[in-house]
Amino acid sequence: KAGVTQTPRYLIKTRGQQVTLSCSPISGHRSVSWYQQTPGQGLQFLFEYFSETQRNKGNFPGRFSGRQFSNSRSEMNVSTLELGDSALYLCASSLDISNQPQHFGDGTRLSIL
Amino acid sequence: AQSVTQLDSQVPVFEEAPVELRCNYSSSVSVYLFWYVQYPNQGLQLLLKYLSGSTLVKGINGFEAEFNKSQTSFHLRKPSVHISDTAEYFCAVRRDNQGGKLIFGQGTELSVKP
Numbered sequence: 001k002a003g004v005t006q007t008p009r010y011l012i013k014t015r016g017q018q019v020t021l022s023c024s025p026i027s028g029h030r031s032v033s034w035y036q037q038t039p040g041q042g043l044q045f046l047f048e049y050f051s052e053t054q055r056n057k058g059n060f061p062g063r064f065s066g067r068q069f070s071n072s073r074s075e076m077n078v079s080t081l082e083l084g085d086s087a088l089y090l091c092a093s094s095l096d097i098s099n100q101p102q103h104f105g106d107g108t109r110l111s112i113l
Numbered sequence: 114a115q116s117v118t119q120l121d122s123q124v125p126v127f128e129e130a131p132v133e134l135r136c137n138y139s140s141s142v143s144v145y146l147f148w149y150v151q152y153p154n155q156g157l158q159l160l161l162k163y164l165s166g167s168t169l170v171k172g173i174n175g176f177e178a179e180f181n182k183s184q185t186s187f188h189l190r191k192p193s194v195h196i197s198d199t200a201e202y203f204c205a206v207r208r209d210n211q212g213g214k215l216i217f218g219q220g221t222e223l224s225v226k227p
Binding site for chain 1: 157213
């Protein structure tokens with residue numbers, strides 16, 4: 001069974017640009033969550049989607065947005081990139097929004113120049 | 114507010130020695146508890162989880178953890194570590210009424226030396 005797939009693995013952008021990251025969950029999983037990982041702030045929750053609806057949102061500015069498609073694949077978008085957005089962005093999927101554990105992808109490393 | 118504290122940022126240990134990575138959490142409601150491991154340039158891999166039932170939880174790679182509600186702790190242990198256990202370990206909490214949102218500790222870097 002394939003794991004969580006995130007594309008691309010690496011991305012370099014400049015300040016002011018926007019970026020879209022993609023996540024394909026494990027087959028059958030309907031919940032997708034996104035996290036940002038930085039050396040200074042650690043792992044922080046961005047948002048969670050289930051059945052194409054955002055169910056939970058972390059404390060990030062409106063520049064960070066996401067969506068989920070009918071096949072449970074998810075994308076997150078960051079607009080007007082800032083240097084501080086440089087991070088590893090991790091996607092996790094789970095069967096549903098109960099207590100089922102989340103399974104993580106290998107992440108997208110975003111570098112802002 | 115809910116928080117997770119991993120008491121040691123770095124733990125050096127010799128191969129075949131036992132190890133304990135400490136985790137304390139604060140929450141006023143029921144929680145689910147998890148330990149994840151992260152190897153360089155990879156995502157997080159689930160080691161073990163506590164959802165309910167027995168407070169001693171066994172996971173992959175010989176790791177186990179004990180949930181202590183009175184001390185609000187969920188320490189991770191392994192009786193004999195290997196070089197390949199060198200990685201960063203994260204404790205995470207999920208509240209009963211907050212779906213998939215995980216709150217992570219700052220991580221503990223385990224370094225196993227020969």
